[in-house]
Amino acid sequence: ETGVTQTPRHLVMGMTNKKSLKCEQHLGHNAMYWYKQSAKKPLELMFVYNFKEQTENNSVPSRFSPECPNSSHLFLHLHTLQPEDSALYLCASSRGGEPYEQYFGPGTRLTVT
Amino acid sequence: AQSVTQPDIHITVSEGASLELRCNYSYGATPYLFWYVQSPGQGLQLLLKYFSGDTLVQGIKGFEAEFKRSQSSFNLRKPSVHWSDAAEYFCAVGGDNTDKLIFGTGTRLQVFP
Numbered sequence A: 001e002t003g004v005t006q007t008p009r010h011l012v013m014g015m016t017n018k019k020s021l022k023c024e025q026h027l028g029h030n031a032m033y034w035y036k037q038s039a040k041k042p043l044e045l046m047f048v049y050n051f052k053e054q055t056e057n058n059s060v061p062s063r064f065s066p067e068c069p070n071s072s073h074l075f076l077h078l079h080t081l082q083p084e085d086s087a088l089y090l091c092a093s094s095r096g097g098e099p100y101e102q103y104f105g106p107g108t109r110l111t112v113t
Numbered sequence B: 001a002q003s004v005t006q007p008d009i010h011i012t013v014s015e016g017a018s019l020e021l022r023c024n025y026s027y028g029a030t031p032y033l034f035w036y037v038q039s040p041g042q043g044l045q046l047l048l049k050y051f052s053g054d055t056l057v058q059g060i061k062g063f064e065a066e067f068k069r070s071q072s073s074f075n076l077r078k079p080s081v082h083w084s085d086a087a088e089y090f091c092a093v094g095g096d097n098t099d100k101l102i103f104g105t106g107t108r109l110q111v112f113p
Helices: none
Strands: A004-009 A010-013 A016-023 A031-037 A044-050 A052-058 A062-069 A072-081 A087-094 A106-113 B004-005 B009-015 B020-022 B024-026 B032-039 B044-050 B056-058 B064-068 B073-078 B087-094 B106-112
Touching: A004 A087, A010 A016, A016 A031, A016 A062, A016 A087, A031 A072, A044 A072, A044 B064, A087 B009, A106 B056, B004 B087, B009 B020, B020 B106, B032 B073, B044 B056, B044 B064, B044 B073, B073 B087
Parallel strands: A010 A106, B009 B106
Antiparallel strands: A004 A016, A016 A072, A031 A044, A031 A087, A044 A052, A062 A072, A087 A106, B004 B024, B020 B073, B032 B044, B032 B087, B056 B064, B064 B073, B087 B106
């Protein structure tokens, strides 16, 4: 149990659907992250939030829209996705401000049909 | 720029054998170094970290890693591997004034009985 939860664990969506991924951390951390993990590719950092402010957008397409209403919750809103967006989406949190260790959630396995 | 190299994509060992997973980093100052493990369909779990001090660090599940500045390495070791250690292992590096981590491409460990 890592203190970072993600829902749903599995999601299948069509290219015209709109869905959201949710992440919640119970560790009192100030920074939250979205990563994309595809088969045979390195872990890709997508977004970073520090104290609810977005501090990193790693050239992510606009069909991915993050939201961080408070330091404990992070969402990833999805719309008009492509099949190549199918991947494991991982959320992580850390104390922020320094390269402290990040704690990861179990991920959401997304399949775009 | 920071980077991490894990030269071995896939390693196979027999249960009870010793293990060493290699990690080389590139960073101008003293790095912050981490090892994570990921079981299939799961998030990443922190095994151990190095920030400063003793260059041999102990982690969970009987793992240890040694920081060697002269070789820019942070190799992960375990004296006797268990079948449950089969997973993917990621090395990561962070630096001052950033809360981002750079991950290696991972090493998949397979354990034979």
